[in-house]
Amino acid sequence: MKRYVSFLITVFVINTNLFAAEAGMPQLDPTYWASQAFWLILVFTILYVSISKFYLPKIKENLDNRKNKIEEDLEYANKFKEQSEAKVKEYEHILENAKKEVSKIHFESKNNLSKEIQLKKATMEKEIEVEISKVQKEISELKKNSISTIQNISENISSKIIENISGDKLNESSIKAAVEEISKKNINKYL
Amino acid sequence: MASNPMQQFTVHRIGPEIKIAGIDLSFTNASLFMVISASIILLFLFMGSKEKKIIPNKIQLITEMFYTFVAKMISDTAGSKAKPYFPFIFSLFMFVLFCNMVGMLPYSFTVTSHIIVTLIMALFIFVAVTIIGFIKHGFKYLSIFVPSGVPTILLPLITIIEIISYLSRPVSLSVRLFANMMAGHTMLKVFGGFVVSLGVLGGWLPLSFSVALTGLEILVAFLQAYVFAILTCIYLNDALNLHH
Numbered sequence: 001m002k003r004y005v006s007f008l009i010t011v012f013v014i015n016t017n018l019f020a021a022e023a024g025m026p027q028l029d030p031t032y033w034a035s036q037a038f039w040l041i042l043v044f045t046i047l048y049v050s051i052s053k054f055y056l057p058k059i060k061e062n063l064d065n066r067k068n069k070i071e072e073d074l075e076y077a078n079k080f081k082e083q084s085e086a087k088v089k090e091y092e093h094i095l096e097n098a099k100k101e102v103s104k105i106h107f108e109s110k111n112n113l114s115k116e117i118q119l120k121k122a123t124m125e126k127e128i129e130v131e132i133s134k135v136q137k138e139i140s141e142l143k144k145n146s147i148s149t150i151q152n153i154s155e156n157i158s159s160k161i162i163e164n165i166s167g168d169k170l171n172e173s174s175i176k177a178a179v180e181e182i183s184k185k186n187i188n189k190y191l
Numbered sequence: 192m193a194s195n196p197m198q199q200f201t202v203h204r205i206g207p208e209i210k211i212a213g214i215d216l217s218f219t220n221a222s223l224f225m226v227i228s229a230s231i232i233l234l235f236l237f238m239g240s241k242e243k244k245i246i247p248n249k250i251q252l253i254t255e256m257f258y259t260f261v262a263k264m265i266s267d268t269a270g271s272k273a274k275p276y277f278p279f280i281f282s283l284f285m286f287v288l289f290c291n292m293v294g295m296l297p298y299s300f301t302v303t304s305h306i307i308v309t310l311i312m313a314l315f316i317f318v319a320v321t322i323i324g325f326i327k328h329g330f331k332y333l334s335i336f337v338p339s340g341v342p343t344i345l346l347p348l349i350t351i352i353e354i355i356s357y358l359s360r361p362v363s364l365s366v367r368l369f370a371n372m373m374a375g376h377t378m379l380k381v382f383g384g385f386v387v388s389l390g391v392l393g394g395w396l397p398l399s400f401s402v403a404l405t406g407l408e409i410l411v412a413f414l415q416a417y418v419f420a421i422l423t424c425i426y427l428n429d430a431l432n433l434h435h
Binding site for chain 1: 197198200201202204209214215216217218219221222225226229232233236237239240243244245247251254255258259277278279281282285286302304305306307308311312369373
């Protein structure tokens with residue numbers, strides 16, 4: 001490494017000696033200063049004029065166009081957004097109204113139904129009561145009738161039994177009295 | 192292969208000698224590379240602004256990037272008042288940038304590595320900025336040399352310093368660009384010379400240096416163009432908006 005560095009240094013010294021001998025910077029030689037100044041001014045003026053009159057307006061116009069287009073598009077987008085928001089609001093409004101109506105209808109129909117049910121219930125109950133009272137009357141009549149028929153039947157049976165057992169005919173009125181007495185005693189069990 | 196690293200900066204005449212009123216205005220290799228750089232810029236801008244598309248193609252996108260880059264640079268440093276000077280600063284930036292970049296090509300000539308070229312540009316900027324300052328503010332423009340909020344005892348000294356710094360603007364502006372370009376190209380040449388003289392055995396280290404330096408020089412080429420343009424903007428800002 002040391003040898004390499006010393007080698008580098010010697011080469012550098014030789015090189016610098018070479019160009020130091022050949023007298024410095026060409027930049028400080030005034031031979032072509034006027035020419036360089038002239039051509040610089042000429043070239044730069046042409047460049048400046050063509051850039052400022054021709055290219056920059058073009059680029060600027062294009063950039064402005066793009067900016068305008070983007071702004072326009074954004075405006076459109078905002079418009080559409082507003083429209084869609086209005087539509088959403090409208091939709092929500094309609095939905096709310098519909099919900100209200102539904103609950104109203106629900107309530108009304110419930111009321112109507114319950115009223116009707118009550119009415120029908122009442123009429124039915126009346127009918128049932130009427131029917132029940134009718135039937136009860138019938139039953140009580142039947143019971144009354146049945147008591148007399150039972151008494152008759154039992155009178156007949158008892159007179160026949162007595163006839164068959166004793167061979168004599170008993171007095172009808174006495175049998176009746178006896179049967180009546182027993183039936184009065186026992187009738188309460190069956191009524 | 193010339194071993195003198197300064198040989199690349201020599202100017203020589205191309206074609207016939209042109210003499211106007213005893214002054215040599217011949218077309219030289221420096222003039223040739225100025226014309227080449229300007230032509231590349233114009234061709235580039237022509238390609239970039241030929242088609243006006245809403246969605247730009249690559250070259251249009253690059254020209255628009257240059258446009259917005261310079262426009263942003265001006266509005267950031269000099270404000271909206273500097274808008275009329277936008278074409279000049281754009282041309283200046285493009286010219287310096289392309290001269291630097293063309294100079295990076297092998298066997299080419301770097302126009303901006305000559306003090307006379309950068310000095311003329313800097314002097315033009317200096318004179319123009321001074322004239323703009325006096326037109327906009329009249330003699331109040333001289334208040335640029337008298338900063339506010341300085342103690343009265345120090346005021347004469349500060350004013351002298353301000354005047355010197357103002358007058359040295361063209362020198363610093365031109366020497367910065369010229370010295371950067373010259374130093375970079377000299378370094379490249381020296382390392383290139385090392386590669387040749389050290390041969391296959393020892394030349395790899397300076398070669399790798401040379402490659403790295405080329406990358407650095409491309410960065411410097413852009414950076415110096417940017418610095419040149421932004422300093423112009425700052426000087427313009429001083430002339431347009433008096434802050435004192």
